[in-house]
Amino acid sequence: xxxxxxxxxxxxxxxxxxxxxxxxxxxxxxxxxxxxxxxxxxxxxxxxxxxxxxxxxxxxxxxxxxxxxxxxxxxxxxxxxxxxxxxxxxxxxxxxxxxxxxxxxxxxxxxxxxxxxxxxxxxxxxxxxxxxxxxxxxxxxxxxxxxxxxxxxxxxxxxxxxxxxxxxxxxxxxxxxxxxxxxxxxxxxxxxxxxxxxxxxxxxxxxxxxxxxxxxxxxxxxxxxxxxxxxxxxxxxxxxxxxxxxxxxxxxxxxxxxxxxxxxxxxxxxxxxxxxxxxxxxxxxxxxxxxxxxxxxxxxxxx
Numbered sequence: 001x002x003x004x005x006x007x008x009x010x011x012x013x014x015x016x017x018x019x020x021x022x023x024x025x026x027x028x029x030x031x032x033x034x035x036x037x038x039x040x041x042x043x044x045x046x047x048x049x050x051x052x053x054x055x056x057x058x059x060x061x062x063x064x065x066x067x068x069x070x071x072x073x074x075x076x077x078x079x080x081x082x083x084x085x086x087x088x089x090x091x092x093x094x095x096x097x098x099x100x101x102x103x104x105x106x107x108x109x110x111x112x113x114x115x116x117x118x119x120x121x122x123x124x125x126x127x128x129x130x131x132x133x134x135x136x137x138x139x140x141x142x143x144x145x146x147x148x149x150x151x152x153x154x155x156x157x158x159x160x161x162x163x164x165x166x167x168x169x170x171x172x173x174x175x176x177x178x179x180x181x182x183x184x185x186x187x188x189x190x191x192x193x194x195x196x197x198x199x200x201x202x203x204x205x206x207x208x209x210x211x212x213x214x215x216x217x218x219x220x221x222x223x224x225x226x227x228x229x230x231x232x233x234x235x236x237x238x239x240x241x242x243x244x245x246x247x248x249x250x251x252x253x254x255x256x257x258x259x260x261x262x263x264x265x266x267x268x269x270x271x272x273x274x275x276x277x278x279x280x281x282x283x284x285x286x287x288x289x290x291x292x293x294x295x296x297x298x299x300x301x302x303x
Contacts, residue, residue, distance in 0.1 A: 002106075004098050004171075005081030007036045008089045009071035014046040016090050016218065021053040023092035031098050034058060036075040037089075041065035067188035068167070076182060084177060088168040090218040092121060100213035101171045104159060112180065112205020113172050113197055115165040117146075117155055117214040128217055130155045131162035131209040135194075137246050138253055139262070140238050145209075155211030162209040167193035169215050172200070179203045184244070189229070191237035198245045231278045235263065235285025243289065259286060 006024060010017040017037070024035055036058040037050055047059050060074055072086050083102055087093070097116065105111055118129035130146025142163055146155060170193065172180075180203040183192045197207045242254045263282050270278045 001032045001099060001102055002083055003081040004031075004033045004083040004085055004102060005036060005075075005079035006033055006085045006087055006098075007038070007072055007075035007079060008087050009038045009040050009068065009075070010042060010089050011040045011065060011071075012042045012044075013089060014042075014044070014049065017046075018049060018053050020087070020089045020091060021050060021057070024087075025054050027093050027095045028098055033098060034080060036060065036079055038062065038071045038075045040067075040071040067185060067192075068190075069183035069187055069192040070185045073182040073185060076177070079174075082174050083171055084174060085171040086167075086169070087215070088217065090121075091168055092216045092218075094214050094216075097213045097215065100210065104208070104210050104212070105171065105173060108159075108208070110206045111208040112176050112200035112203065113165045113170050114208040114210060115162075115169050115171075116209075117151075117211045118166055118168055118217050119151060119214055121216040121218040124216055125151055127151050127155070128219065129166045129168075130158070130211060131160070132164040132166075134163045137242060137250055139257060140242050140254060158209065158211040160209055161206050163207065164194050164197045165207055165209075168217050170196075176200065176203065176205055180205070187233075187237050187240065189233045189237075191234075191241045195241055195244060226275060226278065228278065228281050231281040232285050235266075235282050236288045237285075239286065239289045243293075 008020060021035070035054055035056065037060070039045065039059070039061040041062055041064045045061060047061065050059060051057050058078065060078065062071065062074060066074060076084060083105060085098070085101065101114060101116060104114055115129065117127065120126045120128050127146040127149045129144060132145060133143045135142045145162070180199045183196045187195060200207065239258060243251055263286060266282055267279050270276065
């Protein structure tokens with residue numbers, strides 16, 4: 001089996017990261033893997049504990065938080081594997097994950113990015129991800145396939161093209177990554193994996209899902225469901241994604257819909273909920289895009 005580099009990013013979650021490393025160690029025995037942990041500007045350095053959990057660990061510490069994309073890009077640049085698997089640190093894996101994902105890549109050279117079935121860690125009988133529908137670029141909306149369904153094995157034999165991969169678990173070949181480029185770091189948080197999928201498509205590759213293996217995701221441990229940072233980056237990056245990946249006509253129509261309908265609805269919802277603290281972050285997300293209108297087509301970074 002080709003060497004697979006597993007890359008994960010930690011930001012102030014030492015206990016979760018230790019559980020991740022233990023899961024990887026237990027489920028990749030005698031497999032050809034390297035594990036790269038990027039500590040992304042955490043307040044405390046737990047390198048010693050991480051190495052106790054995974055002695056062969058490749059540990060990289062960044063003094064500043066580079067965001068999801070920047071942290072993963074840092075790990076990618078030191079990875080030695082022919083296959084690169086990006087895994088959230090709040091996941092735990094199954095025993096056949098690496099070999100199954102690698103086999104899918106070897107069997108289909110058209111695959112650029114590939115994600116497995118994702119189940120909720122606390123409720124492993126419930127599906128979080130079994131693929132995504134295609135994007136409606138006028139509204140920047142799509143839907144999750146299988147989301148919140150009970151897992152009865154209905155996707156276990158699936159191996160198919162899908163709209164987008166899931167950022168919690170994505171694998172690719174090094175040679176395809178060198179063609180598509182690294183993740184765009186201007187996203188910082190949210191939408192970067194969707195943008196990355198678009199970059200692989202532009203490089204002539206397909207986005208793929210397989211239900212033949214799975215991971216377990218401890219969802220919403222990194223950022224609160226209704227926080228300032230999530231409101232800002234979800235607003236900002238939804239608009240940035242459209243600006244980077246569609247033409248001027250679509251950008252114009254989307255902007256009208258997004259600013260005057262979607263964001264107005266969001267502000268109204270916050271008023272009803274009494275979350276007045278979040279309203280300004282919606283406007284800050286819009287204003288960032290208007291202030292950075294000339295920078296929408298940056299292609300990110302190459303290896």
